[in-house]
Amino acid sequence: MAGMEDQLNIGVVFPQTEIGPDPSAVRAYAEAVEGAGFSHVLAYDHVLGAGLENRSEWRGAYSNDDAFHEVFVLFGYLAAITTRIELVTGVLVLPQRQTALVAKQAAEIDVLSRGRLRLGVGVGWNAVEYEALAEPFSTRGRRIEEQVDVMRKLWTESIVDYSGTYHRIPEAGINPLPIQQPIPVWMGGYVEATMRRIGRMADGWFPRGMPDAALQRDIDIIAESAADAGRDPGSIGMEGRISLQPGDELRWEADTAAWRSAGATHLAINTMGQGRSPAQHIEAVLRYAEVIGLSAG
Numbered sequence: 001m002a003g004m005e006d007q008l009n010i011g012v013v014f015p016q017t018e019i020g021p022d023p024s025a026v027r028a029y030a031e032a033v034e035g036a037g038f039s040h041v042l043a044y045d046h047v048l049g050a051g052l053e054n055r056s057e058w059r060g061a062y063s064n065d066d067a068f069h070e071v072f073v074l075f076g077y078l079a080a081i082t083t084r085i086e087l088v089t090g091v092l093v094l095p096q097r098q099t100a101l102v103a104k105q106a107a108e109i110d111v112l113s114r115g116r117l118r119l120g121v122g123v124g125w126n127a128v129e130y131e132a133l134a135e136p137f138s139t140r141g142r143r144i145e146e147q148v149d150v151m152r153k154l155w156t157e158s159i160v161d162y163s164g165t166y167h168r169i170p171e172a173g174i175n176p177l178p179i180q181q182p183i184p185v186w187m188g189g190y191v192e193a194t195m196r197r198i199g200r201m202a203d204g205w206f207p208r209g210m211p212d213a214a215l216q217r218d219i220d221i222i223a224e225s226a227a228d229a230g231r232d233p234g235s236i237g238m239e240g241r242i243s244l245q246p247g248d249e250l251r252w253e254a255d256t257a258a259w260r261s262a263g264a265t266h267l268a269i270n271t272m273g274q275g276r277s278p279a280q281h282i283e284a285v286l287r288y289a290e291v292i293g294l295s296a297g
Contacts, residue, residue: 008260011040013270015281017066025278030078032282036289037296040086042268045071045093050128060126072105079113086116090206091188093124095140096133099147103154110178120206122188148185148201155182199225204237211262239266244284246274249291256292
């Protein structure tokens, strides 16, 4: 996978659960990130949070107490107030949504941002969300591959006539088409079946954790799957992620270097989980930019 790009593109994880509902805070964050020279902003996705009062067994990462801006609406806003920074979903839970509608929404973001969308997708883990959105949870892995195929056709063809296992499009299309032909589709997930899916069809992937032997095994699986599908493994991007712990600036540099050495093409800096205010999230990413010498030019 190394070799897709020589430069490590460094972006930020939008602090979904901590930025708050004030649009001025969202704007200040986006403008600060773009002004500091970061390459992209990555947003997590959840539509609904489960209430925990009657779910004593709940082990999910988020609940109804965790705030989430809806990613496509958020990106429409960010497209209007930024000019350069890439907008990334990391990841959109695709099988809990209608495919044609996602294709339309993604195309619109790409048009409004002048070609700055990267669509990260995954199957998700929250069965409560799937039930509430009236989509089956058990078939999500099988459906996502056909969904990506359908979206790519809708993004590149004015009229699509499609008949698959899960989709039927009777000679119809979206207008306007996106600027990118097609929009890049990256995937998240951590099981072997996902790694093989990434190798077969994704433009890039979001690995879990830090570079180690497990990461190398996943890289090898993806490369093998890509080769079997007649694809160049070097064309598949990889986006790592590091968490900025306060007062641990030496670790920031080491973790960044570790992802660069592992062959990552992209990296996202996560400032959530430390109880930061919106202003403190800005301070943290600006300090990281200063520590590693990120150039605003």
